[in-house]
Amino acid sequence: xxxxxxxxxxxxxxxxxxxxxxxxxxxxxxxxxxxxxxxxxxxxxxxxxxxxxxxxxxxxxxxxxxxxxxxxxxxxxxxxxxxxxxxxxxxxxxxxxxxxxxxxxxxxxxxxxxxxxxxxxxxxxxxxxxxxxxxxxxxxxxxxxxxxxxxxxxxxxxxxxxxxxx
Amino acid sequence: xxxxxxxxxxxxxxxxxxxxxxxxxxxxxxxxxxxxxxxxxxxxxxxxxxxxxxxxxxxxxxxxxxxxxxxxxxxxxxxxxxxxxxxxxxxxxxxxxxxxxxxxxxxxxxxxxxxxxxxxxxxxxxxxxxxxxxxxxxxxxxxxxxxxxxxxxxxxxxxxxxxxxx
Numbered sequence: 001x002x003x004x005x006x007x008x009x010x011x012x013x014x015x016x017x018x019x020x021x022x023x024x025x026x027x028x029x030x031x032x033x034x035x036x037x038x039x040x041x042x043x044x045x046x047x048x049x050x051x052x053x054x055x056x057x058x059x060x061x062x063x064x065x066x067x068x069x070x071x072x073x074x075x076x077x078x079x080x081x082x083x084x085x086x087x088x089x090x091x092x093x094x095x096x097x098x099x100x101x102x103x104x105x106x107x108x109x110x111x112x113x114x115x116x117x118x119x120x121x122x123x124x125x126x127x128x129x130x131x132x133x134x135x136x137x138x139x140x141x142x143x144x145x146x147x148x149x150x151x152x153x154x155x156x157x158x159x160x161x162x163x164x165x166x
Numbered sequence: 167x168x169x170x171x172x173x174x175x176x177x178x179x180x181x182x183x184x185x186x187x188x189x190x191x192x193x194x195x196x197x198x199x200x201x202x203x204x205x206x207x208x209x210x211x212x213x214x215x216x217x218x219x220x221x222x223x224x225x226x227x228x229x230x231x232x233x234x235x236x237x238x239x240x241x242x243x244x245x246x247x248x249x250x251x252x253x254x255x256x257x258x259x260x261x262x263x264x265x266x267x268x269x270x271x272x273x274x275x276x277x278x279x280x281x282x283x284x285x286x287x288x289x290x291x292x293x294x295x296x297x298x299x300x301x302x303x304x305x306x307x308x309x310x311x312x313x314x315x316x317x318x319x320x321x322x323x324x325x326x327x328x329x330x331x332x
Contacts, residue, residue: 044235066229
């Protein structure tokens with residue numbers, strides 16, 4: 001299938017509406033809003049260690065799945081356009097986070113992100129390397145992780161939304 | 167359920183092994199490796215626009231689901247420890263990315279991350295705000311997005327792994 005690429009810069013917008021149910025489960029209604037509307041139903045939960053019922057994968061499983069899937073999608077999408085043949089593709093991703101107790105709660109920080117890419121391809125290694133570098137720039141998740149992002153938070157109150165300091 | 171929190175700093179490690187199948191589908195075997203072993207099976211796919219068969223949500227749906235679920239989990243996990251009552255919890259998250267065509271491929275960049283949090287709670291607003299700020303620090307995904315991360319990539323070749331320049 002030939003992919004028709006828009007000619008002009010555009011925005012890609014996703015929304016997620018999460019509802020807490022059960023002990024630690026979150027039902028998630030995810031929408032792609034732009035460039036077209038698509039809807040997806042998913043959920044997260046926690047295992048017994050974190051007080052949950054393990055009815056769905058934990059949030060970090062979705063997170064690493066999103067990162068791995070994103071780079072894999074970009075590799076295959078760009079391969080055709082860069083004339084790199086891919087017979088088979090395997091990506092192994094590993095993320096290490098630091099977890100630090102602080103009084104009765106804890107704080108977290110990312111430590112390492114590693115990807116091993118196996119491409120079964122008759123194309124030259126330098127072309128495969130060029131494909132990977134292009135895929136990294138086209139991968140929404142990798143580009144997001146590569147920069148410091150500001151997340152705004154608002155709490156709904158009876159008097160309206162309160163914006164939290166960053 | 168009372169959660170027994172480890173006393174010492176520890177690492178939380180996730181791995182994801184992705185296999186490309188079909189047109190754009192990726193089968194993902196996700197493992198929590200530390201602090202305990204848990205396994206999860208998931209997949210990503212793309213819609214017809216991106217040359218896929220839409221057999222699973224796209225990677226960005228998993229990504230926003232992971233972010234939303236992570237902060238929601240932290241809010242409920244910390245609420246008990248910070249004596250904030252939560253009767254109901256709803257979080258609406260929106261992410262905007264920029265998509266820019268470049269020759270036959272494209273580049274991407276994150277633009278905005280917004281969260282609206284609704285807590286049905288008899289606790290004081292200032293206690294709810296303190297809970298949210300603590301949950302942000304305990305949320306692995308938010309802490310990851312808040313800093314610039316380096317992702318290493320290695321390509322498997324017949325002569326061993328080649329490390330890509332960053």
